[in-house]
Amino acid sequence: MAGLEFKALHKTYGSVPVIKGVDLSVDHGEFVVFVGPSGCGKSTLLRMIAGLEDITSGELWIGDKLCNDVEPRDRGIAMVFQSYALYPHMTVYDNVGFGLKLARTDKAERDRKIRDAARILQMEALLDRKPSQLSGGQRQRVAIGRAIVRQPEVFLFDEPLSNLDAALRVDMRMELAKLHQDLGATMIYVTHDQVEAMTLADKIVVLNGGVVQQVGAPIDLYQRPANLFVAGFIGSPKMNFAEVTVQSIDGTMATVTSKDISSVSVAADTSRMSVGDTLTLGVRPHHLTLDASGTLVGGVSLVERLGNETNVSLKLPSGATWLVVLDGDHNLRGSQALQLAVDSSTVVLFDKTGQSLLAPR
Amino acid sequence: MKRRASIIGGVAAIAGSFVVFVIPFIFIILMAFKDKPQSALRDFSWPQGFHLWDNLVQVVTTRNWMMITAFINSALITVISVTLLVVLAAMVGFVLARRKTRMNGLIEFLILAGLMIPPAVVPTIWLMQGLKLFGTLHGMILIEVAYNLPFSIILYRAFVATIPRDLDEAAIIDGARPLDVFFRIILPMLWPVTVTNIVVQSVGIFNDFTNPLYYLPGNQNATVQLTLYNFQSQYNTSYNLLFTNILLITVPPLIVFLFFNRQIVAGMTAGAVKG
Ligand SMILES: Nc1ncnc2c1ncn2[C@@H]1O[C@H](COP(=O)(O)OP(=O)(O)OP(=O)(O)O)[C@@H](O)[C@H]1O
Ligand SMILES: [Mg+2]
Numbered sequence: 001m002a003g004l005e006f007k008a009l010h011k012t013y014g015s016v017p018v019i020k021g022v023d024l025s026v027d028h029g030e031f032v033v034f035v036g037p038s039g040c041g042k043s044t045l046l047r048m049i050a051g052l053e054d055i056t057s058g059e060l061w062i063g064d065k066l067c068n069d070v071e072p073r074d075r076g077i078a079m080v081f082q083s084y085a086l087y088p089h090m091t092v093y094d095n096v097g098f099g100l101k102l103a104r105t106d107k108a109e110r111d112r113k114i115r116d117a118a119r120i121l122q123m124e125a126l127l128d129r130k131p132s133q134l135s136g137g138q139r140q141r142v143a144i145g146r147a148i149v150r151q152p153e154v155f156l157f158d159e160p161l162s163n164l165d166a167a168l169r170v171d172m173r174m175e176l177a178k179l180h181q182d183l184g185a186t187m188i189y190v191t192h193d194q195v196e197a198m199t200l201a202d203k204i205v206v207l208n209g210g211v212v213q214q215v216g217a218p219i220d221l222y223q224r225p226a227n228l229f230v231a232g233f234i235g236s237p238k239m240n241f242a243e244v245t246v247q248s249i250d251g252t253m254a255t256v257t258s259k260d261i262s263s264v265s266v267a268a269d270t271s272r273m274s275v276g277d278t279l280t281l282g283v284r285p286h287h288l289t290l291d292a293s294g295t296l297v298g299g300v301s302l303v304e305r306l307g308n309e310t311n312v313s314l315k316l317p318s319g320a321t322w323l324v325v326l327d328g329d330h331n332l333r334g335s336q337a338l339q340l341a342v343d344s345s346t347v348v349l350f351d352k353t354g355q356s357l358l359a360p361r
Numbered sequence: 362m363k364r365r366a367s368i369i370g371g372v373a374a375i376a377g378s379f380v381v382f383v384i385p386f387i388f389i390i391l392m393a394f395k396d397k398p399q400s401a402l403r404d405f406s407w408p409q410g411f412h413l414w415d416n417l418v419q420v421v422t423t424r425n426w427m428m429i430t431a432f433i434n435s436a437l438i439t440v441i442s443v444t445l446l447v448v449l450a451a452m453v454g455f456v457l458a459r460r461k462t463r464m465n466g467l468i469e470f471l472i473l474a475g476l477m478i479p480p481a482v483v484p485t486i487w488l489m490q491g492l493k494l495f496g497t498l499h500g501m502i503l504i505e506v507a508y509n510l511p512f513s514i515i516l517y518r519a520f521v522a523t524i525p526r527d528l529d530e531a532a533i534i535d536g537a538r539p540l541d542v543f544f545r546i547i548l549p550m551l552w553p554v555t556v557t558n559i560v561v562q563s564v565g566i567f568n569d570f571t572n573p574l575y576y577l578p579g580n581q582n583a584t585v586q587l588t589l590y591n592f593q594s595q596y597n598t599s600y601n602l603l604f605t606n607i608l609l610i611t612v613p614p615l616i617v618f619l620f621f622n623r624q625i626v627a628g629m630t631a632g633a634v635k636g
Contacts (some may be wrong), residue, residue: 073536085527097536
């Protein structure tokens, strides 16, 4: 049974800090997804857990063992690489069994474990092939097989699906979810893909510049982002932002206006604002609806018709461009004026420092 | 037009290599068939009579079967030196390509220096005498390893750099210790370079004439190339025996080459296309 505990983890390359103090705890059996922009240190953090990178300072606990200076093979982890990293000169059978061979597992047991893993991943027919004779999806299976034969407490995945085509990615995603259910092991997963993060995770960790921005369940991150960065990063298409002024405060409701929006009343933490303050309003593209009495007016500049929904780029009077996702198909013409209503129960206000001003629950 | 030009070019190339490589070889074979008076003429004539067997017997038995000792010595030197070269150079290449330290620049400079600066014979002999290695087979092996190491390292290092680091790391996570990573993952993947290295170095070391001449004196220590001296002297050279000797000692490298030839070509194209 192994959870993980990070205490003020730091990593510097030379004098360049990459991970700047990460505190995090992961329960046993949780599926945790690290997301963040490219170069934010996701892979570095994962490799620190694996023991492939030294920890500059801080503590890494796996289970109840302090693992800062423990060899990778003794950490009870297995890792799946983006490039699969299969040994090209070995058959699939030997690839999967390599770790067991090194651990001097006896031959019969090794064989049984390899065949078990192959059965779980439905790749029994591939065991005699070399990696070069496999498709991308099959290689991915072998890489996962190599991880599961070792029966680790913690699985580490670094963008394992990003080399697969879209359809296969969906299949493998579901298989991973099932694998997680069946094995009940802790999984830590790095991805760029919003959908992977939202669907797989019990807990998402949003990183930026080596700092944890927010940790939480996927829906929490979507509905209650802690700051501008998380709000902009989670959800696709991206959240729209506008600068607004507080017009009046009434209990937990703040009414804000801007050049583009005549007025919206938002439930917010009103104790941290006062009338006249300049704040940032965040509105998700999905939360704008066509409404003849709406508070937002803009001109259509670009339309993408996807059939089930329509993506519209809207030019607002102030010059800002907002993205709107309308349900169903709409045949809109360029420069047509649209009037939209803002669903005020879903909008979020942010203060000057970018922290969200959500009403406490 | 273009077709014609390429045919002419091809024919010219074949003719050129025929003159350079095949004609001398035919000359050697013809000479090996002749008797002493005819071979003394050193011309391109057809042998009168079949003397190859007599020549062979005489070459092999000369000076108390020196040829046999020489073959054993040369084989020992070649096999052990090449084995050491492969293992050591691959290890150095692996570490140099993988571990970036401040020393790398200096180490690379030393390797290049080893490749470019000609070895000084007399100080080397003095050093070897001091270490009691002079005139011994293992001393000779160390010399061959030292002289050929830089080239092999450069060969290996370039190739190790093309092996993704993920493979090492995957092996480490699978529980491999450094030596496991090297012997079970890296070295097998270096096979194409290893073949090239084996061929180039074993032919070079087997055919080495000057180094055994300097560092390995004594009849007991003769290597095959030194047996050539048996039939050559200022006043009396038996050309038929000399050329039979040449023929005899050209055969092993030829066999090595023929044996590995297909693998060399396979090695050069393997990994060229990412699968
Ligand atoms: N060996 C290294 N030496 C110096 N800097 C490094 C090294 N490895 C990574 N970095 C830096 O650390 C930062 C984080 O890298 P990391 O690979 O963790 O990013 P990432 O979040 O995984 O990005 P991506 O999503 O593109 O994979 C980057 O700015 C990178 O330039
Ligand atoms: Mg990465």
